[in-house]
């Protein structure tokens with residue numbers, strides 16, 4: 001059996017397979033970060049700067065990885081992060097992602113920059129689904145999207161707060177990245193082909209022309225007036241902003257640096273997580289994303305106080321490697337790694353995971 005015939009056994013092998021299968025410029029759009037990609041690589045390394053402190057003879061027997069976040073039941077504490085344009089990975093795009101999430105029992109956070117419509121995604125699978133929001137200057141657009149999402153059974157909104165403008169992604173500039181024919185951000189109004197900086201691809205031009213760079217904390221009240229569903233802010237990296245989020249009554253924050261795609265040099269999420277937890281986890285749920293590639297990384301995040309994690313690129317690698325089956329298997333691998341690591345750490349349930357499970361690596 002050749003290496004191409006056997007199923008990948010971890011996320012890194014799915015990434016290698018995705019790289020081999022994808023159009024190189026589309027791969028770079030998914031894989032790349034801003035600037036020198038320091039934050040992109042430090043996100044991965046920062047989880048590995050923690051070691052586990054396993055307990056023995058803990059009578060583990062059956063291990064339950066199940067948990068609840070904002071009223072959604074998760075079979076394991078990994079939510080699929082909002083990522084753009086899944087049709088760059090496989091034709092079914094977000095519909096395949098939705099089926100994979102539903103099969104494993106986790107939440108699919110659909111991006112505003114999806115390449116399949118919310119209605120098609122909702123018709124593909126009935127698992128829990130949240131919607132990520134980018135807010136254009138024209139508020140009517142967001143209002144209409146919220147109404148559509150509610151009609152499609154979306155059960156929470158995730159406002160991205162780290163994008164007053166899009167990060168400078170040098171791979172995309174180098175590749176002159178343009179969307180392949182037929183792949184479009186279907187929830188955006190059509191973009192005038194002559195508008196904006198022609199050196200930038202469709203999404204970068206759209207974002208820089210239309211997203212509201214003047215967004216401030218008043219957007220929370222505006223969204224609260226538009227919907228009764230839970231509101232999550234994604235992109236918080238400091239205790240100061242975590243406290244403001246709690247004071248504005250949001251239901252959760254995601255400690256995130258947008259997968260290293262916005263401001264290069266910002267703190268890795270594993271390093272930012274403890275201060276956000278200390279500032280606000282008694283008042284709201286704290287989620288985290290960025291650089292999570294192993295079940296052990298998830299245990300570290302939970303030990304540091306996260307309620308659950310989000311993964312973005314790993315699911316894209318699964319989709320690109322093998323469509324819905326690939327995305328599903330990536331999630332199953334993470335689930336199995338979490339369950340295995342819990343058993344070997346002496347933890348029977350997510351509730352048993354606490355700060356005593358980790359210590360800073362000293363090698």
Ligand code: GLV
Pocket residue numbers: 083084113258261
């Ligand atoms: C979209 O959110 C992106 O980061 O490209």
